[in-house]
Amino acid sequence: MRNRTIYLLLLPGALFLTIFMVIPILLTIGSTFFNEGSFSFEGYLHYFQDKYFIGILLTTLRVSLVTTFICILLGFPVAYYISKVGTRTKVLLLLLSIFPLLTSSVVRSFSWMIIIGKNGVLNKLLLSIGLIEEPLNILYTPTAIIIGLVHLFLPLIIITLIGVLENMDEDLLTAAESLGASRLGVFTKVVLPLSMPGLVIGSILVFVGSFTAYTTPALLGGKQRVISTFLYQNATTLNDWHTAAIVATIMIVITLLVTIIMNQIAYKINPKG
Amino acid sequence: MALFTLENISVAYNKQNILQDFNLEIEEGKFVSLLGPSGCGKTTTLRLIAGFLESNNGKFLYKGKDYTKVPVNKRNFGFVFQNYALFPHLTIFDNVAFGLRLRKASKSEIEKRVASVLEIVNLRGFEKRYPKELSGGQRQRVAIARALVIEPDLLLFDEPLSNLDANLRENMRIEIRRIQQELGITTVYVSHDQEECFAISDQVAIMNKGIIEQLSDPATIYNYPKTKFVADFIGFKNFIEFENRTIHENEIELSKSGFTFIVQKNQANTESDRKIGAIRPDNLVIRPFQELVNPGGNELPGKVKIRTFLGRSYQYIIETPIGDFTVNQEMLVPYQVGDEIILEFPANKMVLVK
Numbered sequence: 001m002r003n004r005t006i007y008l009l010l011l012p013g014a015l016f017l018t019i020f021m022v023i024p025i026l027l028t029i030g031s032t033f034f035n036e037g038s039f040s041f042e043g044y045l046h047y048f049q050d051k052y053f054i055g056i057l058l059t060t061l062r063v064s065l066v067t068t069f070i071c072i073l074l075g076f077p078v079a080y081y082i083s084k085v086g087t088r089t090k091v092l093l094l095l096l097s098i099f100p101l102l103t104s105s106v107v108r109s110f111s112w113m114i115i116i117g118k119n120g121v122l123n124k125l126l127l128s129i130g131l132i133e134e135p136l137n138i139l140y141t142p143t144a145i146i147i148g149l150v151h152l153f154l155p156l157i158i159i160t161l162i163g164v165l166e167n168m169d170e171d172l173l174t175a176a177e178s179l180g181a182s183r184l185g186v187f188t189k190v191v192l193p194l195s196m197p198g199l200v201i202g203s204i205l206v207f208v209g210s211f212t213a214y215t216t217p218a219l220l221g222g223k224q225r226v227i228s229t230f231l232y233q234n235a236t237t238l239n240d241w242h243t244a245a246i247v248a249t250i251m252i253v254i255t256l257l258v259t260i261i262m263n264q265i266a267y268k269i270n271p272k273g
Numbered sequence: 274m275a276l277f278t279l280e281n282i283s284v285a286y287n288k289q290n291i292l293q294d295f296n297l298e299i300e301e302g303k304f305v306s307l308l309g310p311s312g313c314g315k316t317t318t319l320r321l322i323a324g325f326l327e328s329n330n331g332k333f334l335y336k337g338k339d340y341t342k343v344p345v346n347k348r349n350f351g352f353v354f355q356n357y358a359l360f361p362h363l364t365i366f367d368n369v370a371f372g373l374r375l376r377k378a379s380k381s382e383i384e385k386r387v388a389s390v391l392e393i394v395n396l397r398g399f400e401k402r403y404p405k406e407l408s409g410g411q412r413q414r415v416a417i418a419r420a421l422v423i424e425p426d427l428l429l430f431d432e433p434l435s436n437l438d439a440n441l442r443e444n445m446r447i448e449i450r451r452i453q454q455e456l457g458i459t460t461v462y463v464s465h466d467q468e469e470c471f472a473i474s475d476q477v478a479i480m481n482k483g484i485i486e487q488l489s490d491p492a493t494i495y496n497y498p499k500t501k502f503v504a505d506f507i508g509f510k511n512f513i514e515f516e517n518r519t520i521h522e523n524e525i526e527l528s529k530s531g532f533t534f535i536v537q538k539n540q541a542n543t544e545s546d547r548k549i550g551a552i553r554p555d556n557l558v559i560r561p562f563q564e565l566v567n568p569g570g571n572e573l574p575g576k577v578k579i580r581t582f583l584g585r586s587y588q589y590i591i592e593t594p595i596g597d598f599t600v601n602q603e604m605l606v607p608y609q610v611g612d613e614i615i616l617e618f619p620a621n622k623m624v625l626v627k
């Protein structure tokens with residue numbers, strides 16, 4: 001009886017997801033295998049031979065991976081610090097670190113344009129103190145996209161890492177030390193493996209977010225296309241929905257693959273995570 | 274010879290002194306327990322010895338060398354935590370091998386030493402399991418194995434048995450003592466279980482509010498407590514603060530409000546500041562009031578105030594002219610509340626403390 005009630009309660013949500021998500025996704029994927037009425041892989045073959053498309057795909061992958069990596073590097077120390085301070089400071093620091101999530105990505109991207117543009121704040125500063133002779137070309141490059149994405153997604157990794165670091169038993173670190181581990185050893189042999197669950201979830205969030213982000217690459221990337229801007233261009237500007245569907249399917253598959261690979265790596269490092 | 278010495282150590286948390294001018298000297302090969310009420314600084318002392326905590330001043334000498342500033346990972350002391358602190362992401366084998374790998378031992382040597390230490394703690398065959406897949410007692414033994422395998426110069430235990438049930442606790446403490454004696458490792462053991470400490474230690478240090486009140490072998494502590502705190506802690510529930518004290522050839526004569534008491538003299542009770550008499554509830558004797566009062570002393574007239582049935586015996590609270598006393602007495606026909614009685618203090622059962 002009780003079980004049946006629970007299933008009934010699940011029904012509206014399940015129906016909603018099926019009608020508005022599962023079916024459209026299946027239709028999209030299915031449609032990519034049909035070319036003028038007959039079944040074929042031609043759409044995919046075409047794209048994997050297209051240098052321009054492969055270039056976009058690789059750039060997007062690189063940008064997303066670098067973003068994820070930088071977020072981990074920057075996020076770990078911050079999360080570690082926040083997890084160690086007293087409750088009141090913690091709340092304040094947490095608020096500060098999720099602040100970027102509360103502003104619109106359009107506003108944020110425009111701010112970055114002002115900072116890293118050719119005549120932007122950064123170039124002016126570096127020129128005036130004589131560190132560089134020529135203004136740096138950052139805006140409208142993959143680097144600009146990475147900067148924007150790191151800013152956007154850093155909070156996600158900080159929050160997920162704080163979750164695991166806060167619950168980490170301090171005695172485990174002391175135990176490792178008393179067995180002879182240096183600070184670095186404690187980190188690599190205990191803290192890192194035990195952080196894996198949070199690190200994986202955070203990394204997947206950041207990676208998937210970066211891989212599918214639209215506004216930030218559209219505004220900071222200039223002519224540099226990433227896969228989502230490419231998809232948008234095909235769907236709306238060129239009205240080529242078949243291509244758009246193929247690109248979308250490729251995105252889904254890559255996202256799934258990366259998620260699986262990250263889980264595997266995490267399992268290697270910490271089989272019990 | 275002293276293996277290590279704590280000299281005038283002070284430790285403070287948030288500017289509040291937990292240990293102050295703390296001194297402790299421990300001999301090589303001995304099993305020493307720190308025993309005391311909750312919050313008295315036992316864990317703090319142990320963590321200081323391990324190097325997890327820094328002292329504000331004072332010295333930690335190990336084999337005569339100044340170890341005060343030697344970091345934890347260079348001390349080669351084994352620490353067994355109250356909650357075991359096993360690495361959840363590593364198998365039992367890897368948990369135990371942790372310290373050996375850090376010491377860059379060869380693969381075959383690691384295998385040999387892990388196997389032999391798991392043999393000692395009776396855990397062969399558990400190598401591939403994870404800590405979550407073990408019972409509390411097994412985890413505790415892994416924790417001990419992990420600390421033992423590095424052949425520590427000193428073994429430190431912080432209430433290692435407090436999470437186990439009574440039966441297992443007794444078995445484990447015998448195990449711990451056996452292993453310690455077999456390997457001859459100097460051991461410092463923290464507990465607030467009195468029986469446990471007395472059962473396994475060569476020496477017991479009774480701690481109170483950040484100082485050691487007495488450090489002796491268990492029997493001496495049990496029979497000859499030095500201070501009122503120690504006496505109270507180990508069950509001398511009755512105290513008399515005497516006003517006068519005269520030392521005779523074989524005995525000490527004391528008095529309180531006109532009542533005289535005689536205590537047998539020994540080397541432990543002649544110090545001039547020992548003016549408080551202490552006696553266990555089991556050692557006081559109640560007699561019916563009709564019998565003659567001993568003119569020599571050691572007796573008080575009294576009245577039964579409260580009676581409690583303890584099973585094996587009755588516990589009485591006796592009201593006397595110099596205060597209330599707790600007495601445990603076995604008898605077939607118990608006294609009633611309100612009965613007038615005589616309370617007797619056997620001369621060889623009362624100790625003097627300060």
Ligand SMILES: Nc1ncnc2c1ncn2[C@@H]1O[C@H](COP(=O)(O)OP(=O)(O)OP(=O)(O)O)[C@@H](O)[C@H]1O
Binds near residue numbers: 286309316317
């Ligand atoms: N990290 C800390 N910060 C502030 N005060 C602390 C800290 N750790 C311990 N204390 C205080 O220091 C005192 C001694 O603590 P300690 O842990 O040494 O006691 P203990 O004798 O081990 O007690 P227990 O038997 O309950 O384990 C206590 O009053 C405790 O409140």
Ligand SMILES: [Mg+2]
Binds near residue numbers: 315316317431
């Ligand atoms: Mg403690």
